[in-house]
Amino acid sequence: MAETYVKEVETKSYTKEVLVDFYKTMAKIRKFDENLIKLMAEGKVSGFYHSGIGSEGLSAGSIRQNLRDEDYIYYNHRGCNQKIAKGVPLSKIYGDFLGTIEGTTRGLGAGIVHSADPSRGVLGQAGTIGSQLGLSVGTAYTSKLTGSDQVTVVYFGDGAASREMLHGSLNWAGLYKLPIIYICENNEYAISCHVSETHSVKENIADWADGYGIPNCVVDGNDVLLMHEVVKEAVERAKRGEGPTFIEAQTFRHRGHFEGDPYDYVDVEILQNWKDTKDPITNFAAKLMLDKVVTEEDLEKINKEIDVEIAEAIQKAEAAPLPNPERIYEGLFA
């Protein structure tokens, strides 16, 4: 059965620069999200948006300082958390929502799931959640083929984990010892269904990996440092040729499944408790101040800088033109 990953992680084992980077990344993800919701309210962005607020620590901790540009990720459909952590420029992500040619898709629009930035190892995502579980084995196999030490990190929700594809993917990854890190962002709900209503497990989703002989664990996904450590070990194992790791990271979404979801299927007290006591950003900020890594003023300054960066990104994305209608006839074939 999956063990819970525990480790005494102290801020003093990190440089201030790294710690601030974790904080900045999380704060940037959240502000990006809040501002996107604002753009939706202003009627500038339409379609579906699944806010990623509440689980920033999971993405920041797993990606920052662990992955290089040449390492691959398949992000999930919740917020833009992983793309931002991987360094995709904010103006490009906003452009993909606004449908301007600033977007990574040069005006096709991408919503959450079709932004791509191959120069940073971001190979896109599917509208059919969980499809990335299949693609990731091919991407990871290619590292074997070319003899490179590139790793592939694949993110997916607890709901997506119930797709049949997960089992095919785990079988391949275990069989060919592929350099994959599976990160299941378990926020307990898939739209309206609690994980206990839709998954047959011993205790945790990560237990499934056991059957394929894949090392696995459960971790507090809202602890950015713990996330960093557990993924670091998995990346090292993958680079040593020891194959895949399955990490189930526990978190919760602060908002409904999509903007406009009444979110009435979740106990209000449980939700409030996650917001009040397990917010990854608030908790990390408190830790940094307690350990005297930064002061409140430092954080304020960082937040102001991020506000400016976001405002500039939105401005750039909005200022770019919409494509001309012929855009839809471009790019189907090489």
Place this chain on the structure above:
Amino acid sequence: MRKITMRAALLEALNEEMERDETTVLFGEDVGKFGGINAVTKGLYEKFGSTRVFDTPIAEPTIVAAAVGMAITGNARPIPELQFGDFVGIAFDEVFNKMGKWRFMHGGQMEMPVTLRLPIGIAGGAGPEHSQSPQALFMHGPGLQIVIPSTPYDAKGLLKTAIRDNNAVLFFEHKVLYDMKGEVPEEEYLIPFGKADIKRSGTDVTIIATALQVHTALAAADELAVQGVEVEVIDPRTLAPLDMETILESVRKTGRALIVHEEPKTGGSGAEIAAQIQEGALFDLSAPIRRIGSPDVPIAQSIYLEQFYTPSKDQITKAVNELMEY
């Protein structure tokens, strides 16, 4: 007569048929307590209980395969839902080869009373994998009946027929139509498969349209009538079986045919309909058969670009005027 939305009409059909036949079982993602992401199944869980109405894991192949496995026992009448019709791609083998062929492959010894509900269509920035109209793929699949209603009245009558039918039905619901209101009588009625409906009579041009495009065609017909061109609008309502008799009769009268659908033009249902029109009425035609579909490229996520995919009233009036030049 009272007017209700297509969503309400579908829900009435589900309610009535589930009351009528206790072997019916309804399942899919979020269809239970949540009532479905399109709110079509609201209240069914509370009314029929958690064995007959249940939420499934996100596992489309298993949803369809389970429905097939239930149906062939002869003891259950499953009504599964895929959250988006596009996801039929994930369950393609289960639909195309299992649902469609199981009975035949095994010598006709079992029945396949499955009604698979599939919401389709471009509906506001949902992107390339949540906006498609994949129905034509299944015209190429023997053993599958294809239903595609355009009004609340048709939706209710056809869904009731689908549920009672002992053969597989793919029931396509255009998402934009869910909120559209139309007359639906209080009394019970059924609509047979393979019976097209003439939504407007006319003498000059026959338009064959499905789902949302029936309404676009009717709007174009109103405009054309002002110019003195009388358009006949035919809604096949089921693509399999396809009521070619009604279509051919109309085309023989008008001598001109235009087929309009939101599916991509190439290989869309219009291709088959056009082929059958020329097989049955070539020498009655005074103009080439025309087709309007969406462009043969994936649907862009951008809501701005999306408008260039949905066939428009102007495209239809232009095509009709061109046909009238012959």
